[in-house]
Amino acid sequence: MLEVRDLSAAYSGKHVLKSLNFSLQAGEMLAVIGPNGAGKSTLVRVLSGILPPQSGQVLFNGKNLAKLPPAERAQLIAVVPQARSIPPAYTAWQVVMLGRTPYLNWFGQTSPQDDELVHLAMERTSTLELAPRLVGELSGGELQRVLLARALVQTTPVLLLDEPTTHLDLQYQISLLKQVQDLIHRPAGWALANGHGAPGALVVLHDLNLVARFADRVLLLVQGQLRALGSVSEVLQPEMLSEAFGIALDVVQNPIGAHPLVVAR
Amino acid sequence: MLAAAMLFSILVGSVPISFAALVEALQSGAETTAGKILFSLRLPRTILVAMTGAALAGSGTAYQGLFRNPLADPYLIGVASGAGLGAVAAMSLRWPYTTLGLMAVPLAAFASGLLTVAIVYALAKVGRAIPASNLILSGVAVSSFATALTSFLMLRSSGELRRALAWLLGGATMSGWQPVLALLPYWAVGLGILLTLGHALNVLQFGDEQAQQLGLPVTRVRRLIIIAASLTTAAAVSFAGIIGFVGLIIPHILRLLTGADYRRLLPLSLVGGAVLLLAADVLARVLLAPQELPVGIVTALAGAPFFLWVLRRSRQASFWS
Numbered sequence: 001m002l003e004v005r006d007l008s009a010a011y012s013g014k015h016v017l018k019s020l021n022f023s024l025q026a027g028e029m030l031a032v033i034g035p036n037g038a039g040k041s042t043l044v045r046v047l048s049g050i051l052p053p054q055s056g057q058v059l060f061n062g063k064n065l066a067k068l069p070p071a072e073r074a075q076l077i078a079v080v081p082q083a084r085s086i087p088p089a090y091t092a093w094q095v096v097m098l099g100r101t102p103y104l105n106w107f108g109q110t111s112p113q114d115d116e117l118v119h120l121a122m123e124r125t126s127t128l129e130l131a132p133r134l135v136g137e138l139s140g141g142e143l144q145r146v147l148l149a150r151a152l153v154q155t156t157p158v159l160l161l162d163e164p165t166t167h168l169d170l171q172y173q174i175s176l177l178k179q180v181q182d183l184i185h186r187p188a189g190w191a192l193a194n195g196h197g198a199p200g201a202l203v204v205l206h207d208l209n210l211v212a213r214f215a216d217r218v219l220l221l222v223q224g225q226l227r228a229l230g231s232v233s234e235v236l237q238p239e240m241l242s243e244a245f246g247i248a249l250d251v252v253q254n255p256i257g258a259h260p261l262v263v264a265r
Numbered sequence: 266m267l268a269a270a271m272l273f274s275i276l277v278g279s280v281p282i283s284f285a286a287l288v289e290a291l292q293s294g295a296e297t298t299a300g301k302i303l304f305s306l307r308l309p310r311t312i313l314v315a316m317t318g319a320a321l322a323g324s325g326t327a328y329q330g331l332f333r334n335p336l337a338d339p340y341l342i343g344v345a346s347g348a349g350l351g352a353v354a355a356m357s358l359r360w361p362y363t364t365l366g367l368m369a370v371p372l373a374a375f376a377s378g379l380l381t382v383a384i385v386y387a388l389a390k391v392g393r394a395i396p397a398s399n400l401i402l403s404g405v406a407v408s409s410f411a412t413a414l415t416s417f418l419m420l421r422s423s424g425e426l427r428r429a430l431a432w433l434l435g436g437a438t439m440s441g442w443q444p445v446l447a448l449l450p451y452w453a454v455g456l457g458i459l460l461t462l463g464h465a466l467n468v469l470q471f472g473d474e475q476a477q478q479l480g481l482p483v484t485r486v487r488r489l490i491i492i493a494a495s496l497t498t499a500a501a502v503s504f505a506g507i508i509g510f511v512g513l514i515i516p517h518i519l520r521l522l523t524g525a526d527y528r529r530l531l532p533l534s535l536v537g538g539a540v541l542l543l544a545a546d547v548l549a550r551v552l553l554a555p556q557e558l559p560v561g562i563v564t565a566l567a568g569a570p571f572f573l574w575v576l577r578r579s580r581q582a583s584f585w586s
Contacts, residue, residue: 048478074480081478087333087470089525094467101468102480108464108528154479 001026001200002047002077002158007056009039009046016042018224019056024158027198029184031205031215033235035245039224040204044162047202048079060158074102078151080161083143088136092146095135096122099150114153121152125179141172148179157196159183161203165210173207177214208262212236220244236260267315267536270543274311275303277547282307309442313504314546314560315539316445316452318511320501322538323531324494325512326519327459330466330527331490335517335575336401339498340509343408347381348374348499349507350411353418371451375499381407382495444504455497456535462490463528470525508561510568511538511545517575 002024009017016039024030032040045051047058049065058065060076068076078099086095099121100114122128125145135143144164151159161180165173180201187198205211211218211232218235220228222244228235241249241262248265276282282290282299290300321339328337328344339345355373388403389395465486468476477483501508515537516530523529542560545567549558 045474050474050477070477070482071480074478077478079475079478081475085472085475087525089520090467090470091524094526098468098471098479101464104464106461106464108467 001061002202003059004047005057005059007046007058008054009042009051010054011042011051015054016224017046017053020226022219022226022229024200024202026157026196026200027184027187028216029181029201029203029214030217030219031203031211032219032221033205033208033211034221034227037223038221040221041162042224043221044079044160044202044204047158048077048160049073071102074154074156076156077158077160078154078156080144080147080151080159080164082163083140083147083167086135086143086147088134090135091131092122092127092133092135092138093118093131095146096127096131096149096153099153102154117153117155118149121149122146124152124183125149140167141169141176144168144172144176145179148176152183155196157199159199159201161201163204163206165205165207173210177203177210181214208236208241209259212259212262213257233260236262266540267543270540270547271311271315274314274543274547275307277551305441309445310546311543313445313448314542316448317501317505317508318538318540318542319535320452320456320497320538321508321511321542322515322534323456323459324497324501325538326516326527326530326534327462327466327490327494327497328512329516330469331487331494332395332400333470333472334395334400336513336572338510338513339494339501340408340507340512341401341572342382342404343385343406343411344378344382344495344498345502345507345509346408346411346415348378348495348502350381350415350418351375351377351499352503353415357418357421371448371500371503374503375451375496377411378495378499378502379492381411382491386491448500448504451496451500451503455493455500458489458493459497460531460535462486462493463526463531466490466527466531467525470527506559506561508542508564510564510572511542513575514568514571515541517571 004020004022007017007020008015020043022030032043034040042051046053047065049068049070052066065073065076096118097110097114100110100117101108103114104110119128122131125148127142127145127149130138130142130146135146138146144167148164159180164176164180168176180203184198184201203215205215215232217230218228218232219226220235220240227244228240236251238249238251241251250263250265251260252263254261276284276287282303286297286299287303290297290303324344325338328339328342329335331337332342352370352374354377355370385400385403385407386395388407389399391399465481468479468481469483469486471479473483476486498512515534519530519533519537523533542564545563546560549560549563552558552563
C-alpha cells in the first residue's frame, strides 16, 4: 500500500535518512523504534509531506506522494501529532472537525455527513463527552485521543503517529494504543468512508515494551539507516537492541503474558 | 449598535444637528443648512470612519491569526507606519485632488505596507518560529524608521505641515465623498478576501506543520492573508492616517466573547471596529469642541493601557499557547 523506495532526506545539508526501503501494509501496525536522533520524527515529516525527500520516493498504490497537492495527500495520510502544540481556545468538537479540511471547500463549510463522521470518530475514541469542552482544559490523555479522532475523520488509509504516548501516564499509553490497534483490526464504519479498506498505522514509539505488546512489525532505525525490519521477535533481539541503543539490554519471556519484555541489564 | 453609533456620529459635531432636523433633512434633501452639513460633511465622514474602523479591526484579526500572536496589530507590527510612509511619499508628489488621484495614494501605501510586513517578518523570524517579542520589537524598529522617513518627507515638502500632521495622527480631515469613493475598491477587495479566510485561519492556528498535514496549502494561504490584510490596512491608513490599537482591541474583546472561531471572529470584528472607531471619533469631536482632536489620539489613550493589560495577561495565562 504505502511504499518507501530508496528514500533519503537531509536537514541543511546533513543527512538524516539514508536510502530507506520498506512498505506499510493495510491493517498492520508498524512500530518505528531507534535511539534519539535516529531520524524517526524526520521519517514522519517526510512521509506526511512536510519535508521533501532529497532522493527516492514515497508511493501510495504507485502514486508519488510528493507530486500530490496538500489536500489530496491529506486524504491519504493523517498524522497524530504530539499533544503539545494545540491552540487551547477551540472546543474538542471544532478540533476534530478540522480533520475534515482536505474534503471541505475554501470556506470550511461542513455537511451533516461531516458531523456524522466526527460524531462516530469521537465515539470510537471515547471523546464524545469532551466535545463541547475547550481543548486547553483537557488532560494530556484526553487531548491525545481528540487528536486521534481528528486523524480518523480524515478517513485516510494511512495513519502516522509520532510518539503519541510520550506525555501520557501508563494507563493512557495502553488505552491509546489499544484504540489504534482496534481501529486497524476492526475498521468498520469510518475507514470505509472514502473507499479504502483497513488502514495501516506507522507508530513512532520509545517504549519497547509497548512495541512488543502492540506492534505487528517493527522497524529499527539507527543513524538514519534501516537496521532491521521484521516481526517483534525478529527485531527485538538483545544483541541488536543493545548495539542500537548503546546500552546492555535483555529480552526476557514475560512471566504473565505472551509478549516478550525488554529490560536493561 | 453599529446603526446607533452611525446615527450618533452623524448628529454630533461643532454644529449639532437635532433628530428633528435630521428627519427634516432626509425629507427635503440637501436644501437646508442642516441638510448640507449632513450630506456633504457628516454622512461621508461617518461612512469613512466606519469603513476605516472595520478595515483596521479586520486586518488586526487576520494578522493575529496569521502570526498566531495576540499582540499583532497593523500599528504594532509596523504595517500602518510603512503604509503611512508610502502614502506621504505619494502625497508629496502632489497628485491632483480627484478620485483618481486619491486612488494612487492607497496604491503607494499598499506597496510600502507590504514591503514593511515582509521586512518585519524576515527580521522577527527565528528558524521557523516567530516569537512574540521579536515580532513586536522588529515591528517597533521598522515602524520608527518609517515614521522618521515620513517626518523627513513632511518637513521637506512645502505643503501645510499641520494638516499632514493631523492626518498622520489619525483624523479624517479629508472631507466629502471623494475619499469614500477612492477608498471603496481597496476596502471591498481587501476585506472581501479576508472574510473568506476564516476556515484557513482556524487551521493555521495549529501551526504550519499540522496545517499542511491537514491539507492546507500553507504558503499560498499565508501569502494571501498578508496581501489582503496589508491592502486593507493601506486603504485605511491612506484616508484616515495612522490609527493605533483598533486592530488590537477588537479581536481580543470578541475572542473573549465568542470564542476562537475565525469564521465568526472576522465578520464580527468588522462591525466591532466600525463601532469602536465611530465612538472614538465622536469623542474626538466633542472633548475639546469646537476644536477637533485627531481620532488616533483618542484610540491611543484608550488602547495603550489595553495593550499593557493584554501583555500581562498573555504572559500569565495559557490563553494562547
